[in-house]
Amino acid sequence: MVARRGETCRPAKAFRPFPDAPARPTVNQVKSPWLDQAPPVRQLRFDVDARPFLVLFELTRACALACRHCRAEAHPGRDPDELSTAEIRAVLDDLASIGAPRPRVVLTGGDPLERPDLQTLVAHGANAGLSMAISPAGTPRATASTLGALRHAGATAVSFSLDAATAEAHDDFRRVQGSFEWTVHGCRSATEVGLRLQVNTTVTAATVLELPALSRLVTDLHAAMWSVFFVVPTGRADATQALSAESTEDTLAFLHDVAQWVRLKTTEAPTFRRLAVHKRQGITTRAPGPLYVELHRRLADAWPVSDRPSGARTGPAASTDPRRRAPLAVADGRGVVFVSHTGDVQPSGFLRLVVGNVREKPLTQLYAGAPLLRALRDPSALRGRCGRCELREICGGSRAQAYARHGDPLGEDPTCDYDPSVSFSPTSPARPFGFEPPGAAPVEG
Numbered sequence: 001m002v003a004r005r006g007e008t009c010r011p012a013k014a015f016r017p018f019p020d021a022p023a024r025p026t027v028n029q030v031k032s033p034w035l036d037q038a039p040p041v042r043q044l045r046f047d048v049d050a051r052p053f054l055v056l057f058e059l060t061r062a063c064a065l066a067c068r069h070c071r072a073e074a075h076p077g078r079d080p081d082e083l084s085t086a087e088i089r090a091v092l093d094d095l096a097s098i099g100a101p102r103p104r105v106v107l108t109g110g111d112p113l114e115r116p117d118l119q120t121l122v123a124h125g126a127n128a129g130l131s132m133a134i135s136p137a138g139t140p141r142a143t144a145s146t147l148g149a150l151r152h153a154g155a156t157a158v159s160f161s162l163d164a165a166t167a168e169a170h171d172d173f174r175r176v177q178g179s180f181e182w183t184v185h186g187c188r189s190a191t192e193v194g195l196r197l198q199v200n201t202t203v204t205a206a207t208v209l210e211l212p213a214l215s216r217l218v219t220d221l222h223a224a225m226w227s228v229f230f231v232v233p234t235g236r237a238d239a240t241q242a243l244s245a246e247s248t249e250d251t252l253a254f255l256h257d258v259a260q261w262v263r264l265k266t267t268e269a270p271t272f273r274r275l276a277v278h279k280r281q282g283i284t285t286r287a288p289g290p291l292y293v294e295l296h297r298r299l300a301d302a303w304p305v306s307d308r309p310s311g312a313r314t315g316p317a318a319s320t321d322p323r324r325r326a327p328l329a330v331a332d333g334r335g336v337v338f339v340s341h342t343g344d345v346q347p348s349g350f351l352r353l354v355v356g357n358v359r360e361k362p363l364t365q366l367y368a369g370a371p372l373l374r375a376l377r378d379p380s381a382l383r384g385r386c387g388r389c390e391l392r393e394i395c396g397g398s399r400a401q402a403y404a405r406h407g408d409p410l411g412e413d414p415t416c417d418y419d420p421s422v423s424f425s426p427t428s429p430a431r432p433f434g435f436e437p438p439g440a441a442p443v444e445g
């Protein structure tokens with residue numbers, strides 16, 4: 001349930017794409033009677049109008065890397081106008097004051113390791129009851145001793161970016177030789193010191209074919225989560241780096257297949273949730289394209305089936321495998337909020353519209369009351385195909401992609417090729433998830 005302006009916020013009501021199934025508006029799938037029918041999309045259990053689920057906190061824009069796609073346009077030096085230690089502590093205290101369930105906080109950058117007070121800030125947040133994670137750059141600063149100290153201070157998780165499975169391709173993307181080795185070393189050190197590891201990968205037109213080999217590398221590194229970012233043309237990224245809607249669909253379909261072996265999620269591609277619902281319903285909206293075929297060909301080369309984790313289900317059973325981690329229905333401004341290094345508050349780092357500044361107003365008040373954030377949480381405010389889409393409550397499109405391409409944060413997502421005006425029928429009770437050659441998947445319209 002989304003509260004309109006002037007209404008009292010009420011607990012969020014979970015969207016149920018299968019009304020005949022047992023009601024189960026919970027994130028926890030482990031002890032569910034749904035064990036053989038895990039929902040295709042998870043909903044938050046709390047009122048997303050009142051509190052964020054995830055706060056991305058950019059501590060600095062200083063960074064030793066110079067990545068081609070960097071949304072922060074990071075540079076070597078720190079900005080003298082960065083939030084001070086005391087100001088950041090105040091924001092963490094404000095977030096903690098919400099009470100349980102408190103938001104998760106990711107300290108990011110630039111490179112947060114460029115801030116000498118990072119350990120102090122982690123400890124402050126953890127002591128206040130917040131779940132603290134860090135997202136350092138893959139540089140020589142990310143040593144085992146530094147990561148161990150952050151773990152000791154109270155950090156629970158760390159994320160590193162890997163955009164290719166080879167040093168040559170990754171270093172070319174990050175534009176610093178040695179970055180791949182430092183990143184892999186950081187990943188290994190993180191798990192050794194007891195941090196939960198997430199690997200982030202930015203998908204661009206130039207790097208998309210790295211995904212098959214990366215899926216194996218992510219598994220070999222013992223990552224608990226693989227987060228696949230679909231590049232948004234903002235910061236140093238431009239539209240030529242982004243995938244077309246057709247290529248995005250092929251890539252998401254491939255990732256949905258790979259999710260049998262790798263726990264993964266997508267960022268700035270919420271139509272992955274639409275795909276998950278349609279897969280469960282046995283609906284195919286589009287035949288697999290050449291990119292999907294090529295990705296699977298490379299997967300077979302890079303990661304033979306015999307080397308993949310055993311026990312993963314294939315075929316129709318994979319659609320309801322409870323071990324498959326269903327995507328979580330959160331989005332920019334709807335569960336997610338971003339604070340810049342100077343205190344500006346945005347729906348996300350990729351949607352560069354400022355709704356206020358934490359130096360002037362508490363973050364919790366800005367999140368709950370800023371008109372833009374309220375509009376982003378109201379599916380009925382969406383326009384274009386997203387506004388007409390029957391799945392807008394669980395998908396809603398990437399607001400950052402819509403703004404970057406069309407200048408309208410409530411417009412349709414240009415990276416989604418689903419047309420809600422066309423009706424599709426299930427092609428089978430539960431469609432297989434394995435590789436299907438082009439033309440094999442019937443498209444109904």
Ligand code: SF4
Nearest residue numbers: 386389395396397416
């Ligand atoms: S049309 Fe919009 S809301 Fe519907 S699936 Fe595509 S991106 Fe999502």
